[in-house]
Amino acid sequence: MNIKKLAVAGLGAVAALSGLVPTEALAQNEQFIPMLVYRTGPYAPSGIPVANGFRDYYTLVNNRDGGINGVKIAFEECETQYNTKLGVECYEKLKNSGPTGASLVNPYSTGITYQLIPKASVDKVPILSMGYGQTAAADGRVFEWVFNFPTTYWSQASAFVRYVAQQEGGLDKLKGKKIAHVHHNSAYGKEANPTLEALSKKYGFKLTLLAVDHPGQEQKATWLQVRRLRPDWIFMSGWGVMNQVAIKEAAAIQFKMDHFVGNWWSGSDADVVPAASAAAGYKSATFHGAGDQYQIHKEIIKYVYNGNYAKAKENNLGEVLYNRGLVNAMFGVEAIRTAMSKYGNKPMTGEQVRWGLENLNVTDARLAELGMKGFTRPVQVSCADHETGGPIIIQQWNGKEWNMVSDWIPTMRDVVRPMIERTAAEYAKENNIQPRSCT
Amino acid sequence: METLHAVFVAPWLDMWEAPVFFAEVFVSGLLTGVMYSLVALGFVLIFKASGTFNFAQGVMVLFAALTLVGLMEKGVPVWLALILTAVVMVVLAIVIERVMLRPLVNQEHIILFMATIGLAFFLEGFGELIWGSNVKRLDVGIPEEPVMIKGVLLNSFDIWAAAIGAILVAGLAVFFHKTPIGRALRAVADDHQAALSVGIPLKTIWIIVWSVAGIVALVAGIMWGGKSGVQFSLSLIAFKALPVLILGGFTSVPGAIVGGLIIGVGEKVAEVYWGPLIGGAIENWFAYVLALVFLLFRPQGLFGERIIERV
Numbered sequence: 156m157n158i159k160k161l162a163v164a165g166l167g168a169v170a171a172l173s174g175l176v177p178t179e180a181l182a183q184n185e186q187f188i189p190m191l192v193y194r195t196g197p198y199a200p201s202g203i204p205v206a207n208g209f210r211d212y213y214t215l216v217n218n219r220d221g222g223i224n225g226v227k228i229a230f231e232e233c234e235t236q237y238n239t240k241l242g243v244e245c246y247e248k249l250k251n252s253g254p255t256g257a258s259l260v261n262p263y264s265t266g267i268t269y270q271l272i273p274k275a276s277v278d279k280v281p282i283l284s285m286g287y288g289q290t291a292a293a294d295g296r297v298f299e300w301v302f303n304f305p306t307t308y309w310s311q312a313s314a315f316v317r318y319v320a321q322q323e324g325g326l327d328k329l330k331g332k333k334i335a336h337v338h339h340n341s342a343y344g345k346e347a348n349p350t351l352e353a354l355s356k357k358y359g360f361k362l363t364l365l366a367v368d369h370p371g372q373e374q375k376a377t378w379l380q381v382r383r384l385r386p387d388w389i390f391m392s393g394w395g396v397m398n399q400v401a402i403k404e405a406a407a408i409q410f411k412m413d414h415f416v417g418n419w420w421s422g423s424d425a426d427v428v429p430a431a432s433a434a435a436g437y438k439s440a441t442f443h444g445a446g447d448q449y450q451i452h453k454e455i456i457k458y459v460y461n462g463n464y465a466k467a468k469e470n471n472l473g474e475v476l477y478n479r480g481l482v483n484a485m486f487g488v489e490a491i492r493t494a495m496s497k498y499g500n501k502p503m504t505g506e507q508v509r510w511g512l513e514n515l516n517v518t519d520a521r522l523a524e525l526g527m528k529g530f531t532r533p534v535q536v537s538c539a540d541h542e543t544g545g546p547i548i549i550q551q552w553n554g555k556e557w558n559m560v561s562d563w564i565p566t567m568r569d570v571v572r573p574m575i576e577r578t579a580a581e582y583a584k585e586n587n588i589q590p591r592s593c594t
Numbered sequence: 595m596e597t598l599h600a601v602f603v604a605p606w607l608d609m610w611e612a613p614v615f616f617a618e619v620f621v622s623g624l625l626t627g628v629m630y631s632l633v634a635l636g637f638v639l640i641f642k643a644s645g646t647f648n649f650a651q652g653v654m655v656l657f658a659a660l661t662l663v664g665l666m667e668k669g670v671p672v673w674l675a676l677i678l679t680a681v682v683m684v685v686l687a688i689v690i691e692r693v694m695l696r697p698l699v700n701q702e703h704i705i706l707f708m709a710t711i712g713l714a715f716f717l718e719g720f721g722e723l724i725w726g727s728n729v730k731r732l733d734v735g736i737p738e739e740p741v742m743i744k745g746v747l748l749n750s751f752d753i754w755a756a757a758i759g760a761i762l763v764a765g766l767a768v769f770f771h772k773t774p775i776g777r778a779l780r781a782v783a784d785d786h787q788a789a790l791s792v793g794i795p796l797k798t799i800w801i802i803v804w805s806v807a808g809i810v811a812l813v814a815g816i817m818w819g820g821k822s823g824v825q826f827s828l829s830l831i832a833f834k835a836l837p838v839l840i841l842g843g844f845t846s847v848p849g850a851i852v853g854g855l856i857i858g859v860g861e862k863v864a865e866v867y868w869g870p871l872i873g874g875a876i877e878n879w880f881a882y883v884l885a886l887v888f889l890l891f892r893p894q895g896l897f898g899e900r901i902i903e904r905v
């Protein structure tokens with residue numbers, strides 16, 4: 156080794172060491188949150204805004220507040236491509252990162268969620284599958300480590316039926332009506348079916364289930380059946396390209412778009428792009444606001460983008476799925492804050508964050524403090540109820556943007572909760588789980 | 595007995611009692627079939643020239659559509675964007691010939707097939723890098739209004755797509771059978787070395803074929819991208835072309851068309867009349883079942899060249 160190489164190696168070592176020392180010191184006071192993202196692949200149009208929403212919220216908390224009660228958030232992205240196998244690999248890679256390991260995990264895929272559920276109690280990493288994943292996980296007595304608040308697919312389906320009833324003039328007016336459920340032919344797509352079937356029997360509407368095979372690029376046969384059936388309302392549980400094609404096909408057969416309601420994974424900005432003005436009138440369920448007019452967005456522009464609104468828009472600010480990422484990140488951060496109220500202002504372990512999630516109480520006043528007044532609904536989680544059965548709201552595409560067109564619609568807890576408890580009990584029996592007492 | 599009636603009698607009665615609706619299902623199947631044929635054609639072209647199944651054809655559809663819509667988003671007029679995209683596809687064909695095919699001359703077909711898998715991954719990543727991952731609206735001015743013809747509701751976009759597909763096929767048929775390049779291409783498909791020995795320029799033929807396959811991919815990309823928006827799942831449309839190829843034969847342009855029509859009509863009729871009996875969503879796998887049934891009787895496909903092995 157000549158002198159020049161030796162000098163370069165020496166300088167490199169000094170630089171590496173000098174970089175390591177402060178990083179290590181800082182890392183000891185960081186709260187690590189893994190980010191399972193899908194910025195590439197066929198589902199990237201949905202994955203990018205969600206990931207940007209998470210990233211911007213964590214950055215906002217760090218830049219504006221100096222972290223959670225002084226503990227900076229450290230986050231690392233891992234690309235899943237919405238692929239279950241890759242998602243599990245990402246989880247395994249990141250679960251021990253940071254001084255206390257992963258605080259919680261947001262899988263952002265029902266498939267990944269199902270794979271992580273058995274691991275959560277072993278690794279002591281709570282799962283927050285906000286509005287997706289296994290609906291029965293709402294029963295906290297059986298699913299101690301899984302949380303799916305503010306609401307689930309089953310609750311959403313019940314709220315959709317209530318919305319239809321509101322539009323038709325009452326629940327008694329549902330009798331004889333025809334409702335079609337156009338759904339992705341997967342476990343996710345079929346989630347709403349049992350609830351819709353139960354409500355069909357209860358209220359006397361005729362339900363038709365129309366499955367669309369993955370990926371849903373070609374749906375002509377489905378929409379021919381819709382044309383023949385002439386349903387009064389259509390509910391859609393779609394994903395990815397299936398949504399975009401379905402909206403175009405519905406417009407092509409001249410179906411009344413304001414009687415076509417997607418679930419909350421069928422109502423993003425990307426879903427209405429191909430149909431453009433033909434999608435005007437299309438509706439979807441959601442549990443948070445659309446657009447960038449809320450206080451939280453102003454703060455993100457100021458603290459994350461240094462006032463550069465154009466740059467923020469480039470990063471999906473205000474898009475439906477971006478806003479979902481914000482809400483999801485906020486719930487996670489507030490759960491960590493709740494845990495700190497008991498365990499002290501230091502990085503929390505997964506076990507402590509699980510306690511925080513279970514004791515989370517995000518009130519209207521707290522939402523206002525967070526710049527999210529009117530953006531989403533308050534949530535109070537409990538030992539037995541990991542869902543909270545929160546209401547939904549209907550948004551409508553006017554050809555240019557999404558607007559809220561309903562009040563918050565309560566779900567039908569009396570129908571859904573017994574179904575959840577029954578399914579959770581079956582799961583507990585199959586997996587030899589002794590449900591814990593929540594009294 | 596009730597099940598037998600539901601499977602073997604009721605669907606036929608249904609077709610008989612509602613002929614207008616059946617006509618709508620049938621015609622929609624035909625129009626969709628043409629769209630499948632458009633994708634299948636690209637596979638046929640490459641297979642004819644090199645005996646290789648081009649795994650990257652679906653991604654070429656995506657890449658062409660992404661390039662077109664990307665140029666249009668940058669303010670390039672539609673007509674110019676179309677020309678520029680066609681040029682990009684020709685340049686791509688030249689690069690593929692230089693970098694991928696030339697070093698693999700006379701290699702086993704499976705080696706070339708593996709190379710096309712690599713090409714598919716490269717093109718997907720390259721397209722994403724340049725044009726991003728968002729869904730893009732593609733509007734080249736093809737009308738989309740629904741039209742009613744004797745009680746049958748059709749989408750004018752589908753009719754246009756079928757017409758454009760038909761013109762493309764007619765053009766390709768003339769190209770293959772009436773031009774010297776077409777004849778040379780068929781000679782290359784039969785035997786690389788024999789074609790070289792009689793002075794057929796293999797490299798030029800490959801460039802021409804990959805260029806034509808690229809332009810066919812562009813047309814397919816416009817049609818499918820117009821329906822669903824241009825996005826990465828567009829490459830998955832290749833899976834819809836596979837049963838068409840199995841049925842029509844990998845080496846026949848008319849086979850791709852007839853195969854597409856049979857698959858299109860078959861899957862629509864099956865989905866609408868038999869699908870509800872088993873929960874629906876049968877059209878994807880039914881297309882493969884249909885193709886496999888044909889394979890039992892004609893392993894080379896409807897129009898494929900007869901397989902003769904000397905022992």
